[in-house]
Amino acid sequence: MIPFLDIKTINSQYRKELIEACTRVIDSGWYIQGKECGLFEKEFAKYCGTKYAIGVANGLDALTLILRAYMEMGIMRKGDEIIVPSNTYIASILSISENGLIPVLVEPNIETYNINPKLIEEKITNKTKAIMPVHLYGQSCEMDKINLVATKYNLKVIEDSAQSHGAYFKDKRCGNLGDASGFSFYPGKNLGALGDGGAITTNDKELAEVVIALKNYGSHKKYENLYKGTNSRLDEIQAAILRVKLSHLDNEINKRHEVAKYYLDNITNKKIKLPCLYEINNHVWHVFAIKTKQRDKLQKYLSNNNVQTLIHYPIPPHKQKAYSEWSQLNFPISEKIHSEILSLPISAVQTIQNSKSVVKTINEFN
Ligand SMILES: *Cc1c(COP(=O)(O)O)cnc(C)c1O
Secondary structure, three states: OEOOOOHHHHHHOOHHHHHHHHHHHHHHOOOOOOHHHHHHHHHHHHHHOOOEEEEEOOHHHHHHHHHHHHHHOOOOOOOOEEEEEOOOOHHHHHHHHOOOOEEEEEOEOOOOOOEOHHHOHHHOOOOEEEEOOEOHHHEOOOHHHHHHHHHHHOOEEEEEOOOOOOOEEOOEEOOOOOOEEEEEOOOOOOOOOOOOOEEEEEOOHHHHHHHHHHOEOOEEEOOEEOOOOOEOOOOHHHHHHHHHHHHOHHHHHHHHHHHHHHHHHHOOOOOOEOOOOOOHHHEOOOOEEEEOOOHHHHHHHHHHOOEOOEOOOOOOHHHOHHHHHHOOOOOHHHHHHHHHEEEEOOOOOOOHHHHHHHHHHHHOOO
């Protein structure tokens, strides 16, 4: 079976470096809030081009804590509205409702799968406080247009960069395209830890200070608590591992580009709609998503022919039981995407033979 993502092989390339990193932490006697997390934060901020990066426990916490910090800063209040794409992964939406804020869904562009900037303005009310663009599948959103709307209505822009580590929009990287950004280092992400991890990036000093306190029980100073905070920390082992993985990230992105280019150049089956790519550096190919009206049939056929695929995602958020209050809403573009999308195998360790085999199998589908 050609695996969708061979995480074991990806990590075993760095086995020696990863063991060295873990050994360093074990021998240091310091396992939380130490040197490795501090160094990773510096290195990741530099990579993204931001002043601050703050390690947290996971990607959902990163987004939740940004919104929570804005509430502590008096910029948002319970019941305020946050604009978010209707086809995102559920975590983006959960971070909003977790804070007692209201997610307002906006349809994506059918070509890019990213939030359609033209549809944002009509959803803005006097309760709207922020836009949360999601760089879905690893492709950056049209941030120039989104930031224009945000400036016009004085809204914060909170990027969900959980799938887009390293992707550019013009000359800036994801994480540095709005007011703040949340990243995930879940093992399957392009920058993946060997467990859970996340980070917030921002250039806003006040926001950074509030988040740093919130993730550590609301404490800015030992045994003093400014806020009713939480415990959401990136531990030393994961930080040390992420430092190794970060040093190889650009190389891995290049390898993903090679697989994507091979697919784009060679998949010729007329039944398949290939993903669109505006600028080469805008996409880091976390997911290579094709579309076809015969999605379920194609997935079964590929599985029978030893190609593993996944669906990102089978059920749109407004059709989830957790959000039954939205069950009467219609998002036809999202629904179409959810019914036609299929993610092909892609990774930095995928062999050319495997890419060839995927293409040949798809081209023979009818
Ligand atoms: C993975 C992901 C998250 C959540 O990250 P976790 O580390 O799993 O909490 C949030 N948003 C998007 C778009 C994701 O893909």
